[in-house]
Amino acid sequence: MSIKKPRGTSDILPAEIPAWRFVEEVCRRQAAIYGFSEIRFPTFECTELFARGVGGTTDIVQKEMYTFTDKDERSMTLRPEGTACVCRSVVENGLYAGALPLKLFYLSNFFRYEKPQAGRTREFFQFGCECFGPSTPQADAEAILLGDSVIRGLGIRGCVLHLNSIGCADCRPAYRAALKEYFASHYDELCDTCRSRLETNPLRILDCKSPVCSAIADGAPRTTDHLCENCRAHYEELKSILAQSGVEYVEDPRCVRGLDYYTGTVFEFVHGGIGAQAALGGGGRYNGLIAELGGPELPAIGFALGLSRLIMAMEAEKAPLPASGEGSLYIAPLGGDAVSAATLLCQQLRTRGVRCETDITGRSAKAQLKYADKSGHTYVAVIGTDELAAGKCELKNLRTGEKTGTALDADSLAAAVK
């Protein structure tokens, strides 16, 4: 019986690598352009980091974490998301004492024990950005613009930015109370999960997908009507910066977010062509998290994009990948002396930086030509006793079929292939 990969994981095969490389390159390039530096953190952390950072009422902490006990009886957890990890590192390494704003990004894999579905796996990859220091709407706008530039840089057009503000520590309690009162008056109609949310996290009832709860939520008090003066002004300013920057958005009072650490601005990049898991990414402000993890009061905003969802959106829109453009050569020797000559020539071309292969199987010319074509080479040179004697060969372009004569030495071939 063969061994299979764990449920909800995926192999990224050679044919898919160009798309992944392209997405990663665009993420890194845009992050650099916006002044973000890369950070890397452990694959597993102390379980308490997520229990405190992500929040005990979230589904992530309650039922989706890969938690295990190590040999010292300490509880460890495979990272289910990045923001808590980055914050821990910022606090532990005192990065907040350096220049502010502190702008960090990561490209990492994360783990959640969920039921696999289109756009959702148990191991997944995110590009995340976090900006620490400023609490200004300009910082929010910068984060959103960075996310938007990555999505657009990939050629994805059909993505809509959903925007909302869920209020700060000052105004959220009052809003929470208003929501609780409203939903309590509809208690008998709510679904079971929403009844329990009423106590734990009434905000989450707002994006319940059940038709009944959804209809009730339509009449619920809106976050944006209950914002304090600071939050309201902040939200208005953010909207005006986005409008000025040419970023289209829709205000979505139902956009709340499932992680406990969010305060104020929240947003999501939603795409219609990738199935039910429609968010390419999302994020928001989390001004209390650094302090919660033992650091100073340090405002922050961040977001993350799902890499496989970005690729799915590109595929749905048939967004093209950039062409490589580098020429390459396959040398097909025909037995005897030609094999050792081809091996030497191949090595000389490789030291000149040319992608080059020759036969290592001993098979026929026909089979070699077939391989050269299928493995993506642009040129092929067949070398037998005639070519060796003459010191010349024909270079065949596998795309066009045209042949050109070339001297049989590494410099000439390298020049011709480039």
Next chain:
RNA sequence: GUGGAAGUAGCUCAGUUGGUUAGAGUAUCAGGUUGUGGCCCUGAGGGUCGUGGGUUCGAGUCCCAUCUUCCACCCCA
């Protein structure tokens, strides 16, 4: 965690009310052409029919369980 659909060759799939040695296309390899890929022709290799039970004289086919995949709920990137 809940629900729906599906698992037969590397891939895409046929397979009759349950009946001999499970097929096709495609891909791979070889030959037709000791020296020029894509088209054509011929041949070869490749299967515990997801797994385990059950019913039966007999199971790819029917029943149960289980695993996996896909889709949705939930949740999130």
